[in-house]
Amino acid sequence: DPNMYVIISAPKKIQAEFRWFVVDRKVVSGSMYRAHGQQRLERCLDQAMIKEAQKFANGWLPDDTCVMDLALVDGEVKVIEFNCINSSGMYDNDVSAVFKSLWELHTK
Numbered sequence: 001d002p003n004m005y006v007i008i009s010a011p012k013k014i015q016a017e018f019r020w021f022v023v024d025r026k027v028v029s030g031s032m033y034r035a036h037g038q039q040r041l042e043r044c045l046d047q048a049m050i051k052e053a054q055k056f057a058n059g060w061l062p063d064d065t066c067v068m069d070l071a072l073v074d075g076e077v078k079v080i081e082f083n084c085i086n087s088s089g090m091y092d093n094d095v096s097a098v099f100k101s102l103w104e105l106h107t108k
Contacts, residue, residue, distance in 0.1 A: 016072040017080060018044055019091050020053045023101035025064050027054045031092040041092040052077050065105065 017034040020027050030044040030053055044050065053070060056079060061068070067088040069080040090098075 012073045012078075014071045014073055015075075016040075018049070018053070018070045018072075019088070019093065020057070020068045020070060021085065021088075021093055021098045021101075022057045022061065022068055023065050023085075023098065024105050025057055025061065026101070027057050028101045029094040029097050033089075033091040043092045043094065049077075065102070 014034075015036060016032050018030055018032050020030040022028065027050060030050060032040055032042045032044055034040060053068070056068060056070060056077070062082045063084075065085055067083040067085050069083070071078050071080050085102075
């Protein structure tokens with residue numbers, strides 16, 4: 001397709017990758033799943049990181065309820081990708097909190 005755009009960038013060093021469960025535009029749970037290229041499953045309780053994730057959830061989302069993967073790159077948070085909530089790995093997220101939020105959204 002002659003109208004297709006291709007974006008090229010120099011490789012970036014990713015310090016950490018996080019998975020966030022967003023239900024009704026609210027960050028419900030998050031966990032780190034990779035640090036410095038190695039798998040590392042650790043629930044994210046850092047309030048500054050949670051606040052940063054919520055800033056992204058307040059912006060554009062593919063759906064009000066989704067999974068948002070973010071990366072820490074050179075000390076700055078960047079979007080990796082968005083996924084559907086029903087087939088994403090939980091890593092070390094708070095499964096009870098995620099399902100409770102989904103249930104509350106479903107029943108309201």
